[in-house]
Amino acid sequence: MFFPVLITLLTFISMEGAAWVIHKYIMHGFMWRWHESHHVHHKNVFEKNDLFSVGFGLFATILIVVGDLNPNLSFLFWMGIGVTLYGICYFLFHDVIVHRRIKIKFKSKNAYLNKITKAHYVHHEVHTKKGARYFGFLFAK
Template structure:
């Protein structure tokens, strides 16, 4: 029974991360931490890393802490919250950096309607070069109209 609870906690955390990502992207990354996110919208030099990549570290810290405190003194629910955040981070890397921005050429020729919709919504997000007037701040949930373009 406890394993089922831990699975539910992990999955609930994963899906809650989409809301946290949307809020953080809209109000923090396009807000007071724009100076870290700006080079993602306005790349000036062809570097492997961007200042924006600092967010991977920033968002990994809660997961690492939850893993630690979820094992000390014994395995508890915090570990599984950290696991949900970790799974979301891996998914974010695969969708955002691999699929959308093609930092690695793994999914270059996908024909999947869902993945193509994610890519299109992100391109719409990036048409705005400044921090204002943005749209499509989520990562996995985007308006249906972007998926419907691919039949």
């Protein structure tokens, strides 16, 4: 039982680094056309940027299915669980708490949560492809 927990935890932690690289170099790079929808004000329920979540969800699903079907690759199942858990935390933090895409009353007194929320607001001060700071989601300096 130790191995699955370790793989899941390491994958979850690694996802923050992967998310930072993807956000900085892909979303604010050659895939800006999708991500730009997230940096401009709109009243739509969905935005093109949501397609990234679909892609991450498909990636996690493939890892889980392949790992489940092939005992020699069972670690992929636990990696998929780690990616999924990161996605859930990302959704709750980014879409529910920060951007209030789901309307719930929430006021945090937690210093860590307030710090990463502020970092994300700083990221959104820039509405262009270049010049943004703080590309992480769940960890901030």
